[in-house]
Amino acid sequence: MVLIMNKYPIEPRKPRDLERRARTAETGIIFNSSHIPPPAPPLQRLLDDFLTDLANAGRSRHTIVNYRCDLRRLIDFAPEGLHALDPPRLRLFFTSLAGKAPATRARAQASVNAFLAWCYKHDLIPANPMGKLDRVKVPDYFPRPLEPAVILKVLNAIPRTSLRDRLLFTLIAETGLRVSEALGIYREDLILTPDDEQIVIRGKGGRTRTVMLYAAPESLKLLHRHLREARITSGAIFRGQPTRGGSSRPMHYRTAHHAWHRYCARAGVRATIHALRHTFATRLLNEGVSLGVVRKLLGHRNMQTTLRYADVNDATVKRELLTRHRRSL
Missing domain, CATH: 1.10.443.10 (Intergrase catalytic core)
Incomplete structure (x- = not known):
């Protein structure tokens, strides 16, 4: 009997988990249901994109300047990134504005709410945490006319x-x-x-x-x-x-x-x-x-x-x- 040997040796089969991992790297398909989503972009980049969208929507330059001023302060309170902006952290941020006028604090809340609503719309956060905070009540102010x-x-x-x-x-x-x-x-x-x-x-x-x-x-x-x-x-x-x-x-x-x-x-x-x-x-x-x-x-x-x-x-x-x-x- 003549045995015909294969010229190329047969590779030993990889273990199933290694083969699965290799296919994942090649195709980009996620097989593990517990996969952690990639981290959100830095807050500063998100802020720039948010302000760009406001400008493209025709919002006034004065509004954009106020939003930028308020949200830059917010970034300092969340060095970890967007997902650190939970209700306790936002409450701490608004507490730092306690000495400001009610209108100033209300404007800051409106700026943060608009930004987080934009993040939610773009699927960057699961919900807007501003919905769990009470809003500042601004008293009616009627400036007196000048003589x-x-x-x-x-x-x-x-x-x-x-x-x-x-x-x-x-x-x-x-x-x-x-x-x-x-x-x-x-x-x-x-x-x-x-x-x-x-x-x-x-x-x-x-x-x-x-x-x-x-x-x-x-x-x-x-x-x-x-x-x-x-x-x-x-x-x-x-x-x-x-x-x-x-x-x-x-x-x-x-x-x-x-x-x-x-x-x-x-x-x-x-x-x-x-x-x-x-x-x-x-x-x-x-x-x-x-x-x-x-x-x-x-x-x-x-x-x-x-x-x-x-x-x-x-x-x-x-x-x-x-x-x-x-x-x-």
Whole structure:
């Protein structure tokens, strides 16, 4: 009998567990049901992706800046990563803000909730832990309107050489613009047709509206002078001071905020920039302008928001009641 031997020796069969492990490495198929999912990306990278999505969704630059500020503080409380943000850790984070104003703490809660909701939507966490925490209750706050003499006192405290600042605060006082809206005005947004001067404003949520300047004569005069002296033909109207090495980019909100408080201190007045907008709305209502027109001028979506600005004095209430009484006779 002739035995035919195989030229190539037969490999000994691998143990079953080793063979199973080799197939897993080659195919990427997970056979073990107790497999641990890969760790989530670092919190800083998740924060950048979250803010990018907000920007792509058209959220305002001011909102994105506030979210970034609040969430950067949160990252310091979770060096282990996203999965460390459980209710006890979040409670510790919010406790560190105990000395802040209720509105500031409520904003921080809203920022964290939006971020964690985004993480849940992208399957990075099994649930949003903010649902187990109580929210800060913000008391209703209605800023008191300023007297015209007080506003004039602050405006007169601005040096004549600071034409940009004088125009900015005069424009807000005469038109009721939000600070962010005023700072976002570009030369291309101005329509300076004689007797029909207008500004196209880009407000919250990307909504646009038109502000008439014929009812803001002082602002219109300062605007023409500012464009001429600063030689602005395009780009932002309110930009860095060229004499101080400023760029043509829009002026930052913090710069405007600090400038306003500096002029208020010089004039011996305590008031916020937002009080200018509130004063504008109150003055119009007391002069008999309808609530619907005021809502449109302020750029509010619903009437309830406008009512928060409406501080009607007793004389206006008396006049309205008398008018209604005469009509009923």
